[in-house]
Amino acid sequence: MVGTEAYVTLSAVLFTIGAVGVLTRRSAIMIFLCVELMLNAANLALVAYAYQWAGTGLLTGISGQTAVFIILAVAAAEVAIGLGILVAIFRNRASTDVDALSEVRL
Amino acid sequence: MVTFAILASVAVIGALGVVLLRQPIHAALSLVGTLLTLAVLFVTLQAHFLAAIQVIVYGGAIMVLFLFVIMLLNIEHERKEVQPWLRWAAYGVGLVAATGLIVGAMLDPRQAPDHAVVRDTLQGGHPRLIAEVLYGEFMLAFQLVGVLLLTGMVGAVALVQRPRPQRTSAMIDERRKERASDALEAGGR
Numbered sequence: 217m218v219g220t221e222a223y224v225t226l227s228a229v230l231f232t233i234g235a236v237g238v239l240t241r242r243s244a245i246m247i248f249l250c251v252e253l254m255l256n257a258a259n260l261a262l263v264a265y266a267y268q269w270a271g272t273g274l275l276t277g278i279s280g281q282t283a284v285f286i287i288l289a290v291a292a293a294e295v296a297i298g299l300g301i302l303v304a305i306f307r308n309r310a311s312t313d314v315d316a317l318s319e320v321r322l
Numbered sequence: 323m324v325t326f327a328i329l330a331s332v333a334v335i336g337a338l339g340v341v342l343l344r345q346p347i348h349a350a351l352s353l354v355g356t357l358l359t360l361a362v363l364f365v366t367l368q369a370h371f372l373a374a375i376q377v378i379v380y381g382g383a384i385m386v387l388f389l390f391v392i393m394l395l396n397i398e399h400e401r402k403e404v405q406p407w408l409r410w411a412a413y414g415v416g417l418v419a420a421t422g423l424i425v426g427a428m429l430d431p432r433q434a435p436d437h438a439v440v441r442d443t444l445q446g447g448h449p450r451l452i453a454e455v456l457y458g459e460f461m462l463a464f465q466l467v468g469v470l471l472l473t474g475m476v477g478a479v480a481l482v483q484r485p486r487p488q489r490t491s492a493m494i495d496e497r498r499k500e501r502a503s504d505a506l507e508a509g510g511r
Binding site: 218219220221222223224225226228229230231232233234235236237239240241242243245246248249250252253256259260263264266267268269270271273274275277278279281282283284285286288289290291292293294295296297299300301302303304306312 | 323326330333334337338340341346349350353356357360363364367368369371372375376379380383384387388391392394395404408409411412413415416417419420423424427428430431432434435436439440443444447451452454455456459460463464467470471473474475477478479481482
């Protein structure tokens, strides 16, 4: 059994890979995929800490896992809305390049 | 140890595929691989229920939605690249951030918890235990997530539906004429 820090390290690596993807990809759908990756990295850290602190009490351990459950639901809602916006933008612009959407700003 | 090494390398390779692969379809499938590997990692962390939910919700619902939209919009691979300096700046920032986080995690080593104790406590993240916390401590969050999902559902439907063509009086007159001529034909027979 490897220590909690190994899981947290893997979580950090996945999170930063996702963050680099958000910075370097241009297509909005690819940015969404990278955000999903970052959410999952955070989930892994939560589950790892739930395992680490489960010895101090059931509530502590299970709370971490329940938080992951709620994050999953929020991610599902976010994907539904985000892809809806993408489809609406694509219908008007025939492109999902985020740099081409600069007229949205104030 | 061996299990974790294999799973971690597969997860990192999948994540790199998401960032580096050109075709959106390939990147999405690569992300599916990472998500399934994370589900197995959840099992090693005594979160069996979450592993099942991860496969069903993420690997099933969310990724199918992604692939569906990618195929529906027929998005081709990105023709233009971001500026090279921006790309290298992003890589540098990522490297620095990852190093900082890893060093931070490694500087604070904890005694690994006793596996038997954790297994007896968590019981593999049994749904009954999770439900007790979800409907107790997390009641407010649970209800807010319910509102969020409802808002998301209504919002998604409102976003993607096409606006109805406005009925003008000319269209209505035309329709009325068509109907009248149809009635004449039917009567003539």
